[in-house]
Amino acid sequence: MDLRKIFAITIALSKSQLRTSTSGRAGSNIFRRPSIVLILDVAAFSICAVLGYLGVTALQQLFPTGASSADGAAYTTIVKFIKEALIFIPTVVPSSVLLGGILFELNVSSKFSASDTVNWLPITQAEYVAASALSVAYNYSVVPVIFLGLLLGPAVYLSLGWLWVGVAFFSLVGLFTGGILIEIIRAAVNRVSSLVSGRARRGAFVLRLVLLVVIILVIDTSFNPNILIGLVNTLSTSLTIAPFVPILWGSIAVDAVSTGDATKAIVFSAGTVLFTAVLAWLAVKVRSRYWSPMVAAVSLSTAEYSPRSGPLTRLGLSSGEAAIVRKDFKGVTRRRELVSFFAVPIVFVALFLIDTLTPGIAGSSSGGSLQFLTDLPVFLAGTIFSLMISSISFGQESKSVMVLYSLPISPDQILKAKAFVALTFALTATLVTLAVFSVIGGVSLASFAENLVIAVSIAVEEVFIGLGFGAAHPDFQERPRPRFVDPYWLIIMLPVGFAAALVTAVPVVIRDVFSLVSSGGSTPLYLFPAAVAFAAVVTFFSYRWARGSVRDMMSEYKI
Amino acid sequence: MEEPALQATSLTKSFGTTKAVDGIDLLMRQGEILGLLGPNGSGKSTTMKMILGILRPDSGTIVVGGIEVAKNPIGVKEIVGYVPETPQTYEFLTGVEYLDFIADMYNIPHDVRRERIAQFLEGLQMKGHENELIGGYSQGMKQKIAIIAALIHRPKILVMDEALNGLDPRSAKLVKDLLRNLANEGISVLFSTHVLEIAEALCDEVAIMYQGKIVANGTMTELRSQSGLPGSTLEEVFLKITGTGELDEIVKELSK
Numbered sequence: 001m002d003l004r005k006i007f008a009i010t011i012a013l014s015k016s017q018l019r020t021s022t023s024g025r026a027g028s029n030i031f032r033r034p035s036i037v038l039i040l041d042v043a044a045f046s047i048c049a050v051l052g053y054l055g056v057t058a059l060q061q062l063f064p065t066g067a068s069s070a071d072g073a074a075y076t077t078i079v080k081f082i083k084e085a086l087i088f089i090p091t092v093v094p095s096s097v098l099l100g101g102i103l104f105e106l107n108v109s110s111k112f113s114a115s116d117t118v119n120w121l122p123i124t125q126a127e128y129v130a131a132s133a134l135s136v137a138y139n140y141s142v143v144p145v146i147f148l149g150l151l152l153g154p155a156v157y158l159s160l161g162w163l164w165v166g167v168a169f170f171s172l173v174g175l176f177t178g179g180i181l182i183e184i185i186r187a188a189v190n191r192v193s194s195l196v197s198g199r200a201r202r203g204a205f206v207l208r209l210v211l212l213v214v215i216i217l218v219i220d221t222s223f224n225p226n227i228l229i230g231l232v233n234t235l236s237t238s239l240t241i242a243p244f245v246p247i248l249w250g251s252i253a254v255d256a257v258s259t260g261d262a263t264k265a266i267v268f269s270a271g272t273v274l275f276t277a278v279l280a281w282l283a284v285k286v287r288s289r290y291w292s293p294m295v296a297a298v299s300l301s302t303a304e305y306s307p308r309s310g311p312l313t314r315l316g317l318s319s320g321e322a323a324i325v326r327k328d329f330k331g332v333t334r335r336r337e338l339v340s341f342f343a344v345p346i347v348f349v350a351l352f353l354i355d356t357l358t359p360g361i362a363g364s365s366s367g368g369s370l371q372f373l374t375d376l377p378v379f380l381a382g383t384i385f386s387l388m389i390s391s392i393s394f395g396q397e398s399k400s401v402m403v404l405y406s407l408p409i410s411p412d413q414i415l416k417a418k419a420f421v422a423l424t425f426a427l428t429a430t431l432v433t434l435a436v437f438s439v440i441g442g443v444s445l446a447s448f449a450e451n452l453v454i455a456v457s458i459a460v461e462e463v464f465i466g467l468g469f470g471a472a473h474p475d476f477q478e479r480p481r482p483r484f485v486d487p488y489w490l491i492i493m494l495p496v497g498f499a500a501a502l503v504t505a506v507p508v509v510i511r512d513v514f515s516l517v518s519s520g521g522s523t524p525l526y527l528f529p530a531a532v533a534f535a536a537v538v539t540f541f542s543y544r545w546a547r548g549s550v551r552d553m554m555s556e557y558k559i
Numbered sequence: 560m561e562e563p564a565l566q567a568t569s570l571t572k573s574f575g576t577t578k579a580v581d582g583i584d585l586l587m588r589q590g591e592i593l594g595l596l597g598p599n600g601s602g603k604s605t606t607m608k609m610i611l612g613i614l615r616p617d618s619g620t621i622v623v624g625g626i627e628v629a630k631n632p633i634g635v636k637e638i639v640g641y642v643p644e645t646p647q648t649y650e651f652l653t654g655v656e657y658l659d660f661i662a663d664m665y666n667i668p669h670d671v672r673r674e675r676i677a678q679f680l681e682g683l684q685m686k687g688h689e690n691e692l693i694g695g696y697s698q699g700m701k702q703k704i705a706i707i708a709a710l711i712h713r714p715k716i717l718v719m720d721e722a723l724n725g726l727d728p729r730s731a732k733l734v735k736d737l738l739r740n741l742a743n744e745g746i747s748v749l750f751s752t753h754v755l756e757i758a759e760a761l762c763d764e765v766a767i768m769y770q771g772k773i774v775a776n777g778t779m780t781e782l783r784s785q786s787g788l789p790g791s792t793l794e795e796v797f798l799k800i801t802g803t804g805e806l807d808e809i810v811k812e813l814s815k
Contacts, residue, residue: 305655308669
């Protein structure tokens with residue numbers, strides 16, 4: 001392996017991840033240079049170290065004589081917490097990188113991922129994998145930096161400085177491990193995409209989505225912090241299990257260092273490094289096997305061309321509107337970067353379910369809390385899904401939006417078609433989630449009806465909020481990681497959407513709170529029509545905003 | 560007097576401090592092939608996008624087929640076919656799905672579109688590839704699909720921005736002959752290219768743009784006369800008019 005080549009590719013990939021815009025002068029903007037990550041790391045470390053130092057100062061004032069202070073038990077608990085936190089870091093780092101990767105790396109367009117370069121430059125697959133993992137590790141380095149900064153002061157105060165150094169080492173290894181896991185997922189997802197594109201037309205969307213969700217769930221669950229925290233907490237008592245979980249070896253090594261068990265520390269340190277090396281080897285193999293360097297000429301049909309009207313025009317859509325709807329539906333089934341937008345909300349709901357319903361992790365659930373826990377994902381999924389799907393409606397046209405500019409279709413027709421697509425997906429997802437969780441939670445018919453009204457209201461209002469933001473601030477740039485919406489406005493959109501959903505869900509929240517505290521109270525019935533009216537008002541104003549924005553957008557090509 | 564297919568008057572467009580189009584006048588008669596030539600960045604594509612209503616001019620007016628673009632851009636788009644300089648299509652659609660999408664936009668009856676699509680696919684040697692995803696097409700195949708999409712509704716005016724880029728010789732010849740036939744039938748073509756031999760052979764009139772202005776305009780004979788180069792090729796005329804003729808020394812430098 002040529003280290004200079006790896007370094008060069010790492011810098012190039014890091015730049016491609018940071019430079020999300022293809023316009024402008026990248027060199028003159030500090031936020032588009034890889035060095036910004038280092039600057040942020042130093043700043044985050046300094047701030048967190050100061051916070052940690054302040055914590056130590058407070059600890060000294062509260063417990064001037066340590067464990068022999070008046071409240072010695074509390075001091076011992078705090079010290080135990082700090083030690084466990086140190087032990088916990090090597091495990092949480094790869095999990096965090098993995099989570100970040102699922103959120104931000106998997107929708108990278110293969111066209112722009114710069115990974116094809118490996119095919120015509122003198123670079124080996126191993127060099128590319130190493131560089132890619134390093135660039136991911138570098139870009140997510142702020143995660144361990146925060147933990148290490150916070151715990152530096154307490155570690156020194158408790159004479160655990162040497163342990164802190166060990167944790168820092170395992171954090172670096174963990175960062176790299178996380179980067180490698182992302183590489184494995186990328187290759188696996190690419191394999192799924194090729195498999196589905198080549199062999200299945202009908203049901204391709206479902207198959208691709210299911211495979212994608214399963215891959216992410218399996219890997220993420222294997223590195224799920226909640227499960228791992230439970231295991232790490234039992235390290236002292238359940239050492240028989242932990243050695244069989246490689247991702248915990250770093251934490252075991254740190255624990256061994258803290259207890260002065262040198263042999264164990266050396267064995268598990270070596271094991272951690274070896275595990276990362278095995279993953280790296282696997283990533284190279286998976287990539288070599290499954291990465292298709294060029295887009296294959298995929299033929300979807302052998303049938304003679306025979307135009308059909310289809311049912312959409314019978315639903316009141318014009319010929320042009322129906323064409324956009326059909327095009328967008330096909331896009332969803334065939335565009336990898338869009339499938340991940342569908343997969344992420346599903347993964348989050350599934351992870352939420354796993355976390356909350358797995359015995360021994362979240363504790364047992366009472367009937368009241370179960371009702372709450374089964375209602376929450378419905379509204380959460382409805383909100384996230386509706387917002388995300390609708391907000392990408394315009395940006396996902398990418399530069400091909402030029403086609404719409406050159407065709408005789410009005411802005412209002414475009415908005416109608418986009419709203420139709422987003423509503424179809426949002427309502428379907430909401431109703432399916434509602435049905436599944438109602439069955440799981442054994443929800444009564446009355447509660448189901450109430451949930452249905454609120455969930456549909458939320459889905460509709462969120463779709464139009466998303467369309468408003470998506471139309472007002474679309475991002476058509478074709479880039480390594482297509483964003484579809486201006487990220488600053490996306491950050492604003494999410495709390496706005498959640499706030500609207502929360503207000504709309506007030507009747508259900510009140511009902512579930514009554515159910516939790518078993519007070520025997522009930523939600524005033526008038527709150528339900530009030531919530532629907534609120535959603536209607538939000539929908540109306542969001543629609544007006546979206547309409548104005550689409551008209552403005554289509555008045556001139558501004559890309 | 561016959562109404563012009565296209566009339567642009569005092570057209571201006573700036574991007575920031577850069578004046579992309581600087582007060583140009585353009586006239587294209589019905590059934591005419593007008594070549595719009597100029598070096599990169601001279602304002603050709605910007606002019607074409609303004610004609611189509613994709614970009615709004617800062618000042619000036621454009622009338623296409625008797626319709627003022629600023630007042631009725633959708634009406635203009637209904638009678639114009641446009642081939643952009645890089646084929647912008649939906650790569651997740653198959654070739655025939657994309658053409659079907661375009662046909663839907665123009666509300667072309669099913670039997671008509673089926674026949675037209677079949678003829679174009681056959682003629683441009685795309686038969687057998689129509690059910691493949693456009694993402695897997697070569698540059699030339701994408702260009703062919705973009706050309707078919709621009710022609711499928713039988714436009715009155717064609718705006719073609721370097722439309723022959725990437726086409727194989729047979730397809731390029733076929734498109735050139737097709738354009739000539741369409742012009743003979745009364746369809747007007749605004750055509751930009753960097754291949755001056757094509758412009759010379761195909762265009763009835765040529766307008767040369769340089770730094771946002773039209774610096775020469777007319778038939779080949781008129782251009783030769785304007786440049787003081789009788790009997791010369793369009794390339795020689797172009798290089799003289801755009802002031803990019805001192806290439807010999809640069810070539811010598813680069814060859815060292």
